[in-house]
Amino acid sequence: MAGPSSKPTRIGLAGLAVMGQNLALNIAEKGFPISVYNRTTSKVDETVERAKAEGNLPVFGFHDPKSFVMSIQKPRVIIMLVKAGAPVDQTIKTLSAHMEKGDCIIDGGNEWYENTERREKAMAELGLLYLGMGVSGGEEGARNGPSLMPGGSFEAYKYIEDIVLKVAAQVPDSGPCVTYIGKGGSGNFVKMVHNGIEYGDMQLIAEAYDVLKSVGKLSNDELKNVFSEWNNGELQSFLIEITSHIFGVKDENGDGYLVDKVLDKTGMKGTGKWTVQQAAELSVAAPTIESSLDSRFLSGLKNERIEAAKVFKSGDILTEQEVDKQKLIDDVRQALYASKICSYAQGMNLIRAKSIEKGWELKLGELARIWKGGCIIRAIFLDRIKKAYDRNSELANLLVDPEFAKEIIERQRAWRRVVSLAIVSGISMPGMSASLAYFDSYRRERLPANLIQAQRDYFGAHTYERVDVSGSFHTEWFKIAKKM
Ligand code: 6PG
Numbered sequence: 182m183a184g185p186s187s188k189p190t191r192i193g194l195a196g197l198a199v200m201g202q203n204l205a206l207n208i209a210e211k212g213f214p215i216s217v218y219n220r221t222t223s224k225v226d227e228t229v230e231r232a233k234a235e236g237n238l239p240v241f242g243f244h245d246p247k248s249f250v251m252s253i254q255k256p257r258v259i260i261m262l263v264k265a266g267a268p269v270d271q272t273i274k275t276l277s278a279h280m281e282k283g284d285c286i287i288d289g290g291n292e293w294y295e296n297t298e299r300r301e302k303a304m305a306e307l308g309l310l311y312l313g314m315g316v317s318g319g320e321e322g323a324r325n326g327p328s329l330m331p332g333g334s335f336e337a338y339k340y341i342e343d344i345v346l347k348v349a350a351q352v353p354d355s356g357p358c359v360t361y362i363g364k365g366g367s368g369n370f371v372k373m374v375h376n377g378i379e380y381g382d383m384q385l386i387a388e389a390y391d392v393l394k395s396v397g398k399l400s401n402d403e404l405k406n407v408f409s410e411w412n413n414g415e416l417q418s419f420l421i422e423i424t425s426h427i428f429g430v431k432d433e434n435g436d437g438y439l440v441d442k443v444l445d446k447t448g449m450k451g452t453g454k455w456t457v458q459q460a461a462e463l464s465v466a467a468p469t470i471e472s473s474l475d476s477r478f479l480s481g482l483k484n485e486r487i488e489a490a491k492v493f494k495s496g497d498i499l500t501e502q503e504v505d506k507q508k509l510i511d512d513v514r515q516a517l518y519a520s521k522i523c524s525y526a527q528g529m530n531l532i533r534a535k536s537i538e539k540g541w542e543l544k545l546g547e548l549a550r551i552w553k554g555g556c557i558i559r560a561i562f563l564d565r566i567k568k569a570y571d572r573n574s575e576l577a578n579l580l581v582d583p584e585f586a587k588e589i590i591e592r593q594r595a596w597r598r599v600v601s602l603a604i605v606s607g608i609s610m611p612g613m614s615a616s617l618a619y620f621d622s623y624r625r626e627r628l629p630a631n632l633i634q635a636q637r638d639y640f641g642a643h644t645y646e647r648v649d650v651s652g653s654f655h656t657e658w659f660k661i662a663k664k665m
Contacts, residue, residue: 189254190214190241192344194262195272197224201262202231203324204289204316204348209238211347216241218249250279257284258340260314265292273300282308285337289316291452294366294373301333301365310337315362315372317556318350326350328556329359330375330548332368332541350555355564358555362548363541370459370535371548374528377456377470379557380449381524382420384473384612389517390424392599395498396606397509401438404428407510415518418560447477456531463534468619469524472611499607509602515595516613518562522589523616525566526579546570580623589620 190213194205197219205228209215217240219225225242232240243249250257257280261272269288276286286309288297297313304311315330316323329349331338338361349359362368393399393407408425412418432439457474460467479486529545536543549567552558569582579585600617603610622628637643639658647654 188214190216190239190252191254191258192216192341193218193249193253193257193259195219195246195249195259195276196262197228198262199320200289200316200323202228203320204260204262204327205240206232206235206238207324207326207348208344209240210236211344213344213347214239214241216243216249216252218243218246246275247279250276255281255284256310256340257281258287258337259285260287260289262289262316265290266296269296269300273304277304277307277309280307280309283310285310285312285334285340287312287314287331287337287341288369289314291315291372291376291450292366292369293455294369297333297366297369310334310340312337312341313366313369315368315375317372317375317552317558319557322350322555322557326358326555328375328551328554328559330362330368330371330551331359332362332364332366332371335361335364349551350559352554355550355553355567358551358553360547360551363536363543365539365541367536367539367541367543371532371543373452373455373459374532375552375556375558376452377460377467377531378525378528379420380453380456380473380477381470381528381612382418382521382558384476385469385517385520385524385616386420386424387476388603388608388610388613389513391608392603392606392610393510393513395608396502396602397504397506397513399506399510401428401440411514411517414514415562416514416521416560418562419557420560444483445480446483447480449474449477453477456528459535460527460531463531463538465527465531465534466619466622467527467531468615469520469612470527472615476609476611495607500605502602502606504602509599512595512599515592516599519589519592519596519620520613520616521562522579522585523619524612525562527619529566529579544570544574545576546574578623580620593620 192208192213193216194201195218197217205215205217209232217225217228222244225244229240229242232238241252243252259276261269263269263272269290269292273286286304292313301311312331312333316327318327326349329345345359346357349357351357362371390404393404405425405428408421408428412421412425427440430439432442453474457467457471532543533545546567549563549570553563565584566579569576569579569585576582580589596617600610600614634645638645638655642655644653644655
């Protein structure tokens with residue numbers, strides 16, 4: 182087995198599925214000799230082979246956990262990239278048996294933050310340090326520069342700081358896409374919200390596609406051009422870019438384009454659902470992210486939708502509209518941008534609420550900075566978010582940042598036109614309309630919540646506050662109404 186002959190390696194990585202392999206090769210390429218281990222040993226050999234093929238990178242493979250752990254310099258640092266949940270506990274058990282006081286384990290998976298906090302405590306009892314590190318960017322990001330969100334023991338972060346600063350994506354003018362996030366499970370929590378925002382972005386893009394295709398009758402070639410043009414402006418982002426690529430891919434096994442042959446049923450692994458659960462838990466409105474989750478649920482009911490389409494004999498579009506294609510494209514671009522601002526505002530406020538609850542002291546501007554490169558939601562737009570928090574770190578909501586407020590005002594007519602057009606046409610637009618409703622609720626001084634309070638007090642004596650006198654009031658609404 183290829184092990185280091187005498188000199189210990191700088192770090193270890195356990196869990197060699199594609200993400201793990203790629204991250205190991207990335208670390209080795211940045212000049213840090215790395216030991217690798219996997220329960221299924223063929224993966225170890227595969228990784229070592231790849232390391233050879235990709236430039237004789239200093240990757241050393243081990244088939245047993247003990248010699249793997251022993252091969253790493255002290256204090257030992259091991260990154261795990263295994264499936265969240267029980268496999269993480271199992272891997273910790275296997276590795277920690279051979280580790281010594283002061284050594285450190287880092288979980289790089291999409292783990293539930295409370296599991297990380299539980300493990301950090303258990304590790305501390307053994308004298309071991311622990312980090313939960315969000316890793317974003319998919320396979321490509323892991324290999325060439327991901328966005329990294331490490332949280333937990335600061336001492337442990339310091340052990341790996343030199344490595345992560347080099348391994349993370351590098352963005353000119355704003356540095357490596359990594360920062361120490363904060364204590365406890367904050368790294369996992371921030372990654373979870375990143376994924377919730379990712380769901381929102383993908384949903385908004387899908388809705389833009391739907392209205393352009395279904396109402397605007399754009400072909401895949403036209404959609405490809407529209408998205409690649411958008412990628413040169415304010416919407417420039419990884420997701421817009423890959424979307425433009427997708428529209429260009431022909432079906433190798435038949436006629437036409439592959440995108441039209443893909444089943445309209447979205448899968449998911451769970452982080453978006455956790456984000457929505459946390460939003461409810463913390464009483465933070467996150468309707469755009471929530472609508473993206475609901476849309477995934479509804480998309481999953483493919484068979485029921487086939488039956489419903491027969492019941493309503495509706496066809497695709499309810500009312501055919503005469504549209505000016507170019508104007509529609511321009512309106513949709515603006516609607517997408519404005520909707521995106523609302524979605525990010527929701528995600529950021531969720532992070533802030535959790536940070537307050539847990540005393541994590543998270544810096545929202547810094548999070549926007551490390552999301553500028555490497556991760557799935559990377560976008561030019563994140564620089565604007567960073568600047569908004571630089572201007573005012575206490576900003577109540579991104580919507581009221583002067584720059585974003587101006588951009589929304591400039592786009593709101595187009596935004597309303599697109600949502601109205603979709604509603605009239607019978608095209609569901611849950612993300613964009615949820616964003617618009619979020620904006621319309623947030624910008625209004627007075628909402629109809631007074632009526633809801635009156636109803637609650639009527640049937641349940643829940644009391645209400647008044648606009649003119651402070652205190653808590655109850656009215657015998659029923660008795661008064663009876664006399665009327
Ligand atoms: C990333 C992604 C990644 C996530 C996938 C799948 O940042 O690289 O967020 O971590 O696992 O995007 O998520 P779903 O299967 O839930 O859509």
